[in-house]
Amino acid sequence: EAEVAQSPRYKITEKSQAVAFWCDPISGHATLYWYRQILGQGPELLVQFQDESVVDDSQLPKDRFSAERLKGVDSTLKIQPAELGDSAMYLCASSPKNNEQFFGPGTRLTVL
Amino acid sequence: AQRVTQPEKLLSVFKGAPVELKCNYSYSGSPELFWYVQYSRQRLQLLLRHISRESIKGFTADLNKGETSFHLKKPFAQEEDSAMYYCALRGTSGSRLTFGEGTQLTVNP
Numbered sequence: 228e229a230e231v232a233q234s235p236r237y238k239i240t241e242k243s244q245a246v247a248f249w250c251d252p253i254s255g256h257a258t259l260y261w262y263r264q265i266l267g268q269g270p271e272l273l274v275q276f277q278d279e280s281v282v283d284d285s286q287l288p289k290d291r292f293s294a295e296r297l298k299g300v301d302s303t304l305k306i307q308p309a310e311l312g313d314s315a316m317y318l319c320a321s322s323p324k325n326n327e328q329f330f331g332p333g334t335r336l337t338v339l
Numbered sequence: 340a341q342r343v344t345q346p347e348k349l350l351s352v353f354k355g356a357p358v359e360l361k362c363n364y365s366y367s368g369s370p371e372l373f374w375y376v377q378y379s380r381q382r383l384q385l386l387l388r389h390i391s392r393e394s395i396k397g398f399t400a401d402l403n404k405g406e407t408s409f410h411l412k413k414p415f416a417q418e419e420d421s422a423m424y425y426c427a428l429r430g431t432s433g434s435r436l437t438f439g440e441g442t443q444l445t446v447n448p
Binding site: 268 | 343348382383384385388425427434435436437438439440441
């Protein structure tokens with residue numbers, strides 16, 4: 228059964244360093260989402276792609292976060308520089324257009 | 340603005356007892372409501388959505404527009420129902436999902 232893949236699963240970095248996360252969605256899924264989940268809270272959407280285009284990045288802190296999906300398949304989320312408050316689980320999800328979202332296992336980021 | 344509130348962070352019941360996980364929402368329009376579940380060491384996954392009106396694993400949820408609620412219910416809880424449950428709302432088709440903070444359900448033997 229096809230699943231969303233994410234790497235790395237865990238990342239520890241120091242503040243002010245750059246960090247990047249990768250997501251490979253389920254093949255054929257046009258929509259890709261990046262969420263941030265702070266401990267004790269629900270996931271919060273950071274950015275949504277439709278194919279290679281960003282359709283919603285209203286909650287993305289654009290001064291330090293960037294996301295791309297150059298060929299409309301896999302995607303990278305980058306943080307530069309990382310801050311202590313960025314410690315969280317970063318979830319990727321994909322869906323056929325406007326349909327059920329399938330989530331990856333997440334990347335747990337710890338910023339020291 | 341859209342908002343989802345799950346008033347209980349923790350809920351504990353005994354096996355065989357009824358369970359209700361509360362979800363209230365705020366949205367000025369016709370929302371789509373969902374329940375997602377995350378079992379221990381597994382991925383977040385869709386449990387049910389109000390438009391399908393299905394019963395999944397014995398769970399049901401009815402959208403009450405008057406009370407702006409979408410409570411999740413099961414008449415007889417099982418130990419394998421122990422998990423984190425998230426209520427989520429989508430405003431217009433294709434727009435963002437807004438999640439509640441989640442309720443950790445524990446079903447005791």
